[in-house]
Amino acid sequence: MVSPVCSKQIGVLHKRFKQLSHNEETLRRDHFNEIDDLAFNPIRAQIIEAFFDRRNFHQNGEGKVQEIGFEEFVVVMSHFRPPSAHMTEEQRGKTRREKLRFLFNMHDTDNDGIITLEEYRHVVEELLSRSGTLEKETAKCIADAAMLEVASISVGHMEPDEFYEGITFEHFLKLLERFEIESRMIIRFLNMDTTTLCK
Amino acid sequence: MDPIRRSSTLRLTGLLCLLFLVFFSRGFASHDVVSEKSSGTTQEDSRSQANSTAHKKTFPVLSFNYEHVRTPFEISLWILLALFMKLGFHIIPTVSHIVPESCLLIFVGLLVGGIIKATGEQPPILDSNLFFLYLLPPIILDAGYFLPMRPFTENIGTILMFAMVGTLWNVFFIGGMMYAVCQIDAAKLAHVDLLSCLLFGSIISAVDPVSVLAVFEEIHINELLHILVFGESLLNDAVTVVLYHLFKEFAHEQAITVTGAVLGVISFFVVSLGGVMVGVIYGIVGAFTSRFTSYSRVIEPLFVFLYSYMAYLSAEIFHLSGIMSLIACGVIMRPYVEANISHKSYTTVKYFLKMWSSVSDTLIFIFLGVSTVAGPHTWNWIFVIFTVIFCLVSRVLGVIGLTAFMNKFRIVKLTKKDQFIIAYGGLRGAIAFSLGFLLNNNEIKNLFLTAIITVIFFTVFVQGMTIRPLVELLAVKKKKESKESINEEIHTQFLDHLLTGIEDICGHYGHHHWKDKLNRFNKTYVKRWLIAGERSTEPQLISFYNKMELKQAMMMVESGSAAKLPTIVSTVSIRNVQAKGSPKPSRAISKSREEEIRRVLRANLQNTRQRLRSYSRYELLNDALEDDISEARFRKQKEMERRMSHYLTVPANRQETPPVRKVFFQQEHKVYTYDDSESPRGRASPSCADDVSELKETPEKPDQSSTPRANRDAELKPKEQDDQGDQLKVSRCLSDPGPNPEDDEDSTFLP
Numbered sequence A: 001m002v003s004p005v006c007s008k009q010i011g012v013l014h015k016r017f018k019q020l021s022h023n024e025e026t027l028r029r030d031h032f033n034e035i036d037d038l039a040f041n042p043i044r045a046q047i048i049e050a051f052f053d054r055r056n057f058h059q060n061g062e063g064k065v066q067e068i069g070f071e072e073f074v075v076v077m078s079h080f081r082p083p084s085a086h087m088t089e090e091q092r093g094k095t096r097r098e099k100l101r102f103l104f105n106m107h108d109t110d111n112d113g114i115i116t117l118e119e120y121r122h123v124v125e126e127l128l129s130r131s132g133t134l135e136k137e138t139a140k141c142i143a144d145a146a147m148l149e150v151a152s153i154s155v156g157h158m159e160p161d162e163f164y165e166g167i168t169f170e171h172f173l174k175l176l177e178r179f180e181i182e183s184r185m186i187i188r189f190l191n192m193d194t195t196t197l198c199k
Numbered sequence B: 001m002d003p004i005r006r007s008s009t010l011r012l013t014g015l016l017c018l019l020f021l022v023f024f025s026r027g028f029a030s031h032d033v034v035s036e037k038s039s040g041t042t043q044e045d046s047r048s049q050a051n052s053t054a055h056k057k058t059f060p061v062l063s064f065n066y067e068h069v070r071t072p073f074e075i076s077l078w079i080l081l082a083l084f085m086k087l088g089f090h091i092i093p094t095v096s097h098i099v100p101e102s103c104l105l106i107f108v109g110l111l112v113g114g115i116i117k118a119t120g121e122q123p124p125i126l127d128s129n130l131f132f133l134y135l136l137p138p139i140i141l142d143a144g145y146f147l148p149m150r151p152f153t154e155n156i157g158t159i160l161m162f163a164m165v166g167t168l169w170n171v172f173f174i175g176g177m178m179y180a181v182c183q184i185d186a187a188k189l190a191h192v193d194l195l196s197c198l199l200f201g202s203i204i205s206a207v208d209p210v211s212v213l214a215v216f217e218e219i220h221i222n223e224l225l226h227i228l229v230f231g232e233s234l235l236n237d238a239v240t241v242v243l244y245h246l247f248k249e250f251a252h253e254q255a256i257t258v259t260g261a262v263l264g265v266i267s268f269f270v271v272s273l274g275g276v277m278v279g280v281i282y283g284i285v286g287a288f289t290s291r292f293t294s295y296s297r298v299i300e301p302l303f304v305f306l307y308s309y310m311a312y313l314s315a316e317i318f319h320l321s322g323i324m325s326l327i328a329c330g331v332i333m334r335p336y337v338e339a340n341i342s343h344k345s346y347t348t349v350k351y352f353l354k355m356w357s358s359v360s361d362t363l364i365f366i367f368l369g370v371s372t373v374a375g376p377h378t379w380n381w382i383f384v385i386f387t388v389i390f391c392l393v394s395r396v397l398g399v400i401g402l403t404a405f406m407n408k409f410r411i412v413k414l415t416k417k418d419q420f421i422i423a424y425g426g427l428r429g430a431i432a433f434s435l436g437f438l439l440n441n442n443e444i445k446n447l448f449l450t451a452i453i454t455v456i457f458f459t460v461f462v463q464g465m466t467i468r469p470l471v472e473l474l475a476v477k478k479k480k481e482s483k484e485s486i487n488e489e490i491h492t493q494f495l496d497h498l499l500t501g502i503e504d505i506c507g508h509y510g511h512h513h514w515k516d517k518l519n520r521f522n523k524t525y526v527k528r529w530l531i532a533g534e535r536s537t538e539p540q541l542i543s544f545y546n547k548m549e550l551k552q553a554m555m556m557v558e559s560g561s562a563a564k565l566p567t568i569v570s571t572v573s574i575r576n577v578q579a580k581g582s583p584k585p586s587r588a589i590s591k592s593r594e595e596e597i598r599r600v601l602r603a604n605l606q607n608t609r610q611r612l613r614s615y616s617r618y619e620l621l622n623d624a625l626e627d628d629i630s631e632a633r634f635r636k637q638k639e640m641e642r643r644m645s646h647y648l649t650v651p652a653n654r655q656e657t658p659p660v661r662k663v664f665f666q667q668e669h670k671v672y673t674y675d676d677s678e679s680p681r682g683r684a685s686p687s688c689a690d691d692v693s694e695l696k697e698t699p700e701k702p703d704q705s706s707t708p709r710a711n712r713d714a715e716l717k718p719k720e721q722d723d724q725g726d727q728l729k730v731s732r733c734l735s736d737p738g739p740n741p742e743d744d745e746d747s748t749f750l751p
Helices: A007-020 A029-033 A036-040 A044-051 A070-080 A089-107 A117-131 A136-154 A169-175 B002-029 B031-050 B067-091 B093-098 B101-118 B128-145 B149-154 B156-182 B194-204 B209-219 B223-235 B237-253 B258-290 B297-317 B322-340 B343-374 B381-406 B416-424 B430-437 B443-474 B486-506 B511-530 B533-537 B540-559 B591-608 B632-646 B688-700 B707-711 B716-726
Strands: none
Touching: A007 A070, A007 B486, A029 A044, A036 A044, A036 B486, A036 B511, A044 A070, A044 A089, A044 A117, A044 B486, A070 A089, A070 B486, A089 A117, A089 A169, A089 B486, A117 A136, A117 B486, A117 B540, A136 A169, A136 B486, A136 B540, B067 B093, B067 B101, B067 B343, B093 B101, B101 B209, B101 B343, B101 B443, B128 B209, B128 B223, B128 B297, B128 B322, B128 B343, B128 B430, B149 B156, B149 B223, B156 B194, B156 B223, B156 B237, B156 B381, B194 B237, B194 B430, B194 B443, B209 B223, B209 B343, B209 B430, B209 B443, B223 B237, B223 B322, B223 B416, B237 B258, B237 B322, B237 B430, B258 B297, B258 B322, B258 B511, B297 B322, B297 B343, B322 B511, B343 B430, B343 B443, B381 B416, B381 B443, B416 B443, B430 B443, B486 B511, B486 B540
16 A cells, blocks of 8 residues: 555645635546646646546546545545655555556556557557647557567567457556656655645 | 687787887987987988089988977877777776776876886876866766766756765865864974865865766666766866865965855856856757758767857856856757757767767876876875875765755665765866866975875775775666667656646646646747757657667668567567557658658668568669758658568468567558559468569569559659669568568569
């Protein structure tokens, strides 16, 4: 389990939750759409979806919800906790899995546990969507190359008529094992000051 | 047996060359005698030859005039010596494994200096002007241009802390302690006052980038530690410059005033920020210039070098930090210049920088050795020993203290091992020596110089030699073999956007937010001005992808007949990845891309004389406009090639195991331009038969403008006819065992 968010941070997050939801009890997707800064983000749709994805709530649920309460908000945010100073190797491994699981869920939109070529293509297209040049061909090409790489790393040898279904979670872990995600995928909550909270 | 004999022969040759060079240089140092003698002989010869009136000077058939070329000749000799030494150390593997190159070079310098002195000549001293203006800039530029930006910016806080606060601490600690030492009666150093000691401290405390680079490059330590020590060595130049000039000025007045101290602080900001600004200005101008260099590609590298050098010199005019200016210029210029210049120019820049910095580095160490032999020395046991001790102590204390402070703010904390390596890697080098050399000539100067040289020797020899076994002993993380992975790049970008988005949701303007803002600003405004053509809108992912493709294509072309395997060793093909029955995307290959592909493949294939599998779609023409085609399309070309290579045709009826090569080389031309890809022959199996038929088509029917052909550029057609003579033979992939009845191995594929 990712280490729990401490009480001071919960206070700050609560303030933000209230601000986003206009003092209601739950957040909906349109609340997220109101955040101006997100407008420039090429993957905003996927980020917003991640908040409403039951798989990220640590309750082994599946599917999507339409609105979330504060508890779910905090749970999703907890994926971005920095690792605590003294962590055993096992804890570090668990944190890695958590974070990579979050990423995996973001890619695997149809919830079947595998990132297919189509889904991966969609990811790359979204990344390039704000570049101005809608080069769908290039995006496809890059996605294909990436899939090829995953297949080569994970499976190695395949018969010509075998078909690589898609990236499973295990393959995903192997793919990004050099990525040091536990130190990269973090937000520093501690420095948050309510006066700098944007709209 | 053979390599040993070879290496010993080479060693002997190297030694002989060395001696030869040394005697040459010594000989020419006493040129006056020689030239007089020889001119005397010539005259005698001519007189004896003349047979005519003695007062008429006969035409000298062969004369000796060394003065004419003396300076460049001697410079060349020194550089040659340096290069031979470098070669020699790499040929002899055993020694270079234990002793770092810098130590050996200093030793050679000592030897050469000793030989020169033994013959009664005055050995040349490392002139400060020579050092600061000619020897140092290439090394710094090389470092700055290839500075890995991501780890640098991620650790910038720590680096600045070490560079600024750490160096300040070192200066005052060493200066103060040495003053205390000087008060000891036994030392007989009472004439050394506080200011001089502080001046000495400021010279000796800066970590030297040249030495750090020289030693750290060989131990392949992990990126974080490397960038920390190296970044510190680069950025502490500002502190060193300010303090050095400050104390030098004060040494005249013999007192430090409060205003003086305040001015010193202000001066520090001016020096560092001013230097950076000068570098940024030159960098932007350089990037802007490179936008137009497509008209004359061969001079592109010169622009890079000259702008950077001007940045350094301009900063030095105002006594600003030249090193920071150089680094800033290289860093700013690099992304834009690389997008604009040709691939060949990029390679040229890279190799020239490496070459110059390597030569500089070698020369610096040799001269250090020679200067040691040359210079007047005042050896004072107490002073020297205490200097060495205090340098070590202050470094250790400084690192420990600063790490304890910085770890509060760092995500990835620095462990004790890291701290030890950082402390141990604080090497001093030639900058300290040159600064010391610039001091006013008095007795204290010799004292200081001796101490400085001792510290340098100690750090380079002792610390340099022992750091490698210590790294092994402490099991410090080594540099990871970075294989470029498109997946990692995709996820790096994905993560950047994700974290920015989360920060926005949290309402927290963290550094991802600002980085994203900077990137967007860069993309919308800066890139448009500084990058030529369509590259300006190319997203980073695509650039990365093209670059990767480029590398892999070059690698596969270069590996030629060698059995070097490409990075991905597998038999997985794109066929395995794509869904069965998914419609093949129709590709609209632009004309320019085709051209590029053709050109590069032709160039490469002609060079390596490869016999490749069907390259039907790559009609390589003997294009007279080769040099004019924009290199910018070269990269897209690579993308194209890679795309092609993805579509493997691994027909079911093939007996042989698909060689690894096939991952890259085989083409499936169903995905080629024209939709009506029927050839007159039937397309029974999606295989090389198709390739072959396609191929056969073209040589046999060159005049026929078959419908598919007509869809493509008409200009190609006449050229194809012309160049059939030059066509490369197409054949199977090198690893293919034997002729396949389907394949026609004599079908030519058009260059």
